[in-house]
Amino acid sequence: MTVQPADVLLGALGALALGAGALAVTTRQLVRAGLWLVVALGAVAGEYLVLTAEFVAWVQVLLYVGAVVVLLLFAVMLTRAPIGASAGLDRTRWPAVLVGGGAGVGLAALLVYAYRWSTVPLPASDNATGRIGAQLFRSWVLPFEVLSVLLLAALVSAVVVSRPDIGARPEARANAGPGERA
């Protein structure tokens, strides 16, 4: 039972991810929750790097840390969140502790039972991104195209949801003033 450097890295990054995630779901300050989420997602990206999934790691950094967290912080600020700690962010804790803890401990027990302390060699990481691209556009090209349609649908639906004059009830549309009547 020797400890490898990759194991040490995985353990350290995992502890960082878990600690930052715990702070993100328990902090009383809205903006700090977003910043702790950055740390947690960055640590998960580091785990991907150790697991020789470089492409997924950098996509994670670009999309999650770059785009999703910025969107979340935008939403925090657009909803006029207070700067300091705010009360009333959480509701009763014990059902959430029960369900969350049960899910976490149950999954952990199942995975420990399945994998024990087995070791696996890491695969060679030469040209991994090229091989992912080949797989993506050979075996998975139909889901890829469906996802592009889904992204377009999400974009259009976000625009429609944000425009109150589209799809409103007729009386509401009458209230919206002249020119808005479709």
Add this chain to the structure above:
Amino acid sequence: MIHPVIPYLVAAGLFGLGAYGVLVRRNAVLLLMAVELMLNAVNLVLVTADTTVRAALPLGGQVFALFVIVLAAAEIGVGLALVLQMYRLRQSIAVDEVPLSDPETEQLAGPTVGSGVWG
């Protein structure tokens, strides 16, 4: 050589934290952040399984992780549009104050209409 149980345990912990956050948070934006934690746990399981299991179709787990990341981006876009619309309508994004009945008459009579969305 790695022990695959380490990233699996991290993923289980992240999923539990995300489930706790989804259930305990009242603020809709914080709830979406907890959903992101759960999605990341699933991605970590996918990537770890892809690295440690010899599959007939190689790299399928990483491709699935990429798909999940794209789905999460779409989800966060639509979700935040809904949250912002809710804030414009009700001046509050507490998810346990959302009325389950038809809010039409209440909103038209409510104080937030004049400067809000239809004014």
